[in-house]
Structures are given as structure tokens and as C-alpha cells.
Amino acid sequence: MLKKRIVANVVVKDGIVVQSINFKKYLPVGKAAIALEFLNNWGIDEIILTDISASKKNAEPDFEQIRKATLKCHVPLTIGGGITKIEHIKEMMHCGSDKISLNQAAIKNPKLITEAAHIFGDQCIVVSVDAVKTDKGYRVYDYVTGKTIDTSPADFCFKAQELGAGEILINSVDRDGSYQGFDLELINSVCDKVKVPVICCGGAKNANDFIQALTKTNASAICAANFFHFTEHSVNTTKANILKETKVRLETHADYNECSFDSELRLKKKDDITLEEMLFIKIEKEII
Amino acid sequence: MNKQNIVIIDYGVGNTHSVSNAISYLGYKKLKISDSEEQIKKADALILPGVGAYEEAIKNLRVRNLEDLLNEEVLVKKKPILGICVGMQMLSEGSEENGWHKGLNWMKGKVKKLELPEKFAIPHVGWNNISIGNKEPMFNRIENDSNFYFDHSYYFDCADDIMAAWCDYGKKVTAAVQKDNIFGVQFHPEKSQTNGLKFFRGFLNSI
Numbered sequence: 001m002l003k004k005r006i007v008a009n010v011v012v013k014d015g016i017v018v019q020s021i022n023f024k025k026y027l028p029v030g031k032a033a034i035a036l037e038f039l040n041n042w043g044i045d046e047i048i049l050t051d052i053s054a055s056k057k058n059a060e061p062d063f064e065q066i067r068k069a070t071l072k073c074h075v076p077l078t079i080g081g082g083i084t085k086i087e088h089i090k091e092m093m094h095c096g097s098d099k100i101s102l103n104q105a106a107i108k109n110p111k112l113i114t115e116a117a118h119i120f121g122d123q124c125i126v127v128s129v130d131a132v133k134t135d136k137g138y139r140v141y142d143y144v145t146g147k148t149i150d151t152s153p154a155d156f157c158f159k160a161q162e163l164g165a166g167e168i169l170i171n172s173v174d175r176d177g178s179y180q181g182f183d184l185e186l187i188n189s190v191c192d193k194v195k196v197p198v199i200c201c202g203g204a205k206n207a208n209d210f211i212q213a214l215t216k217t218n219a220s221a222i223c224a225a226n227f228f229h230f231t232e233h234s235v236n237t238t239k240a241n242i243l244k245e246t247k248v249r250l251e252t253h254a255d256y257n258e259c260s261f262d263s264e265l266r267l268k269k270k271d272d273i274t275l276e277e278m279l280f281i282k283i284e285k286e287i288i
Numbered sequence: 289m290n291k292q293n294i295v296i297i298d299y300g301v302g303n304t305h306s307v308s309n310a311i312s313y314l315g316y317k318k319l320k321i322s323d324s325e326e327q328i329k330k331a332d333a334l335i336l337p338g339v340g341a342y343e344e345a346i347k348n349l350r351v352r353n354l355e356d357l358l359n360e361e362v363l364v365k366k367k368p369i370l371g372i373c374v375g376m377q378m379l380s381e382g383s384e385e386n387g388w389h390k391g392l393n394w395m396k397g398k399v400k401k402l403e404l405p406e407k408f409a410i411p412h413v414g415w416n417n418i419s420i421g422n423k424e425p426m427f428n429r430i431e432n433d434s435n436f437y438f439d440h441s442y443y444f445d446c447a448d449d450i451m452a453a454w455c456d457y458g459k460k461v462t463a464a465v466q467k468d469n470i471f472g473v474q475f476h477p478e479k480s481q482t483n484g485l486k487f488f489r490g491f492l493n494s495i
Binding site: 005043046067093094095096097117195221 | 300302306386416438483
């Protein structure tokens with residue numbers, strides 16, 4: 001059985017991983033290579049690395065930095081930001097990327113989707129769409145100009161699918177960094193329209209939000225950015241909580257199935273006797 | 289150990305760097321990403337990675353004059369080769385992706401579009417557990433039902449005798465094939481975390 005995926009979005013601005021709030025405010029987090037290595041070790045199912053400064057500055061993707069960042073990433077990696085031509089995608093594939101995501105290109109030069117899908121296969125092309133809620137309903141948002149486009153995300157995604165996109169990443173600008181949970185209505189509006197897998201993003205606060213999105217929408221993958229950066233083992237603890245409700249992949253050595261969580265789904269401290277006993281447990285590093 | 293010459297065949301569209309990251313993580317030092325005749329002839333094992341459309345992949349392989357060379361190395365000299373994703377699909381007679389395209393024709397069977405019941409999205413993307421039919425040598429370190437990462441819209445429709453593993457996605461989907469020194473996997477071991485690394489270790493130890 002195919003499992004739903006838990007995905008991390010690593011947002012990079014000017015070479016540094018950042019926490020993004022409403023696409024307006026950015027707080028520094030650290031180096032991309034370290035974020036990728038840790039997410040990998042904590043058992044993430046997939047990573048999306050988005051450079052939000054490349055398109056704004058009209059710059060090419062920073063291939064050298066990407067090559068360094070991907071060395072210890074053994075999970076599927078989608079890279080986006082500044083991709084405007086086929087040569088960029090070719091080079092990405094030589095930098096440790098497995099898929100690429102198109103956001104600006106999907107708005108300005110949708111032909112690139114078709115061209116890229118023809119060469120790299122549709123499974124390699126993710127179209128990433130930012131959406132805002134307006135009084136006319138949901139609309140596509142162009143983060144470079146800061147303007148909305150008079151098309152609904154559902155129609156936009158359908159067109160992208162027809163052009164050859166193999167996956168859709170739908171991101172809610174309003175929920176970005178808000179900790180208000182996923183916009184289920186937005187996600188369903190897109191899932192109802194397209195046949196390709198949908199990845200949803202924007203607003204996750206804790207494992208419960210993932211469970212809501214997994215059980216109340218048809219999204220194939222649930223993505224969060226900020227949420228994963230700030231606690232140790234954030235990925236496996238989240239998965240341990242999700243597993244109580246629905247099926248995801250959890251194969252890391254630390255599976256947290258014996259642990260208890262508080263109402264915010266944060267890990268609770270074990271009692272002192274257990275902790276004392278744990279002092280004498282030696283965990284051998286698995287040798288592959 | 290770790291002394292084999294391994295060549296990841298670079299034909300323009302594969303995710304070569306991802307594969308190289310995974311194998312060098314295991315400590316294999318004599319690892320090259322190359323399309324040169326000299327390197328391929330020197331190799332103890334070949335890896336044909338894949339991310340790409342079939343037509344483009346096989347066309348690139350032919351443009352780089354690799355088909356005759358690989359026929360010689362694999363069919364005559366019996367060098368072990370592992371195809372990944374579209375690299376595995378190219379081992380077949382051919383594919384119907386964007387019109388009919390002839391493959392390397394090393395294994396019986398054709399690559400066909402996944403035709404699935406309504407609720408199954410295509411491409412088949414994500415982690416799926418595999419059923420192992422033939423443990424040796426590819427899966428000798430892998431438990432049955434382990435999860436691997438898949439990402440494809442077409443599948444290798446092959447006979448049961450060469451199917452080494454399969455998964456369930458609305459139908460029985462070929463996950464791995466093997467015949468003599470020729471091996472292929474539909475999933476991406478380079479992107480399947482610990483299971484993927486164990487897979488490479490098992491495969492490379494066997495050669």
C-alpha cells in the first residue's frame with residue numbers, strides 16, 4: 001500500500017534557511033546542508049528545497065550551494081527557485097535533485113512544463129502554486145510581484161496538469177507561518193480538480209493538523225516548513241502521533257510508540273525511574 | 289571490500305549525483321559518473337540511473353554510442369548492471385511512453401502506462417512496501433514489506449520468472465527484475481533512506 005507522505009519544505013533566502021511568515025517576514029534558521037541531513041536522519045519522507053530569492057533577483061539557481069547541501073540527503077528531493085530553462089533542470093539533476101518545482105515559470109512561461117515533462121518525464125515536474133483567499137474566492141498569488149492573478153488555484157493546477165505536471169504543491173499564503181492549521185477547503189478545491197498527486201502546505205502547528213489534512217482531504221502528501229525546524233526528532237515524533245490515526249511510514253530506530261505526549265502533542269518527560277534505567281542502555285549505531 | 293570500480297552511466301537525464309551520494313556514503317571510493325568507453329570497460333559493475341522520459345533516455349544513450357558498448361559489456365562479458373527507474377525500463381523490449389520506442393531488449397516484457405482504478409493517482413509517487421520474490425542477491429539485507437520510494441507513470445510488464453519483487457498500487461506493479469547479471473528496480477534505492485542504502489550494500493557485496 002502506498003503511504004501518504006510527510007514532507008518538509010526548506011525555504012532558503014539569500015543562501016540561508018529561513019522561517020517564513022505570511023510571505024512577508026523571514027527569520028533565519030541556519031544552513032541548508034544541516035537542515036537536510038537532520039530531516040533525513042529523522043525519517044522525513046521527502047524534502048522540498050525552495051530558494052525564494054533567486055526569481056526575485058532574476059538570478060540563476062545557486063548550483064554549487066545545492067550540490068553541497070544534498071550530500072547527506074538520501075530521501076527524494078525537489079528543488080525550486082530560479083528555474084527558467086531546460087539547462088537549469090539538467091544541471092539540477094547533476095546536483096542531487098530528483099524533481100524540480102516550477103512556480104514563476106508556470107505563471108510566465110507554462111510551455112516549460114510541457115517541454116520539461118517531455119524530457120524528464122512528468123513524474124519529475126512539480127508545479128508549485130501559492131494561493132490567497134480573496135472576496136472572489138481563492139486566487140493564485142504571484143510572490144514576486146506581490147499581486148494576485150485572476151485564476152482560481154483549482155483551474156490553474158488543472159491547466160498545469162494538462163501541460164504535463166506530475167505533481168502539484170499547493171501553498172496557502174494566508175496560513176504560511178500562522179500555526180492555524182491547513183486550509184482544508186483550498187486543498188479540497190484542488191484535489192477535486194486534478195488527478196495527479198497533490199502536496200499541501202501552509203499552517204501546520206502540530207501533528208494534529210497533519211491528521212486533519214490526511215483524513216479530511218485527498219492530498220497525497222502533507223508538507224510543513226517552519227514546524228520541523230525547532231524541535232529535536234520533530235519528524236518521528238509527528239509520525240508517531242499520526243500513526244495512531246492513520247498510516248504513514250515510520251522506520252527510524254526511535255519510533256516513539258511508547259512515549260506520551262501533552263495536549264499540544266509535545267513529547268512529555270519520562271518518569272525519573274525510566275530515565276535512570278535508560279542511562280545504562282547502549283544503542284549501537286546501525287552499520288549498513 | 290569497497291574496492292570495486294563502479295560506474296554510474298551518465299547519459300544526460302539521470303539523477304546521477306543522487307546515486308553517487310548514496311553509494312559514496314557507503315564508502316565506495318572507486319566510483320565514477322561517466323559515459324566514457326574507457327571507464328565503462330574498466331568497471332566491475334555498472335549502474336544505469338534514471339529520471340526521465342523513455343524516449344529521451346534511450347535516445348541519449350544511443351546518441352552517446354553507449355548501446356553497442358553496453359551490449360558487449362553486459363551480454364558478452366556478463367558484467368553486472370543495475371538499472372534504476374527508467375534505467376530499469378530501458379532493459380525491456382521497449383516502451384509505449386509517448387509512442388513506441390525500442391529498448392535495449394535484454395529482458396522480455398514491455399513498458400506500459402499504469403492503468404489504475406479511479407481513486408489511484410498517477411504518477412505512482414511515494415513510499416510503498418514491496419513483496420520480495422527472490423531475495424538473492426538484491427534483497428539479501430532487506431526484510432519483506434520494507435518501504436521504498438517510487439515515482440513513475442509507466443511500469444515494466446514482465447513475466448513472473450524475472451520479477452524479483454513487486455508492490456501493490458491498484459494492481460501488481462513490478463518493483464524489481466533480474467536475469468543472470470542484469471538487475472533492475474523501479475523504485476529509487478538512492479532515495480529510500482536506510483532501506484535504500486542496505487539495498488546498495490547487498491547488491492554491491494554480491495558482485
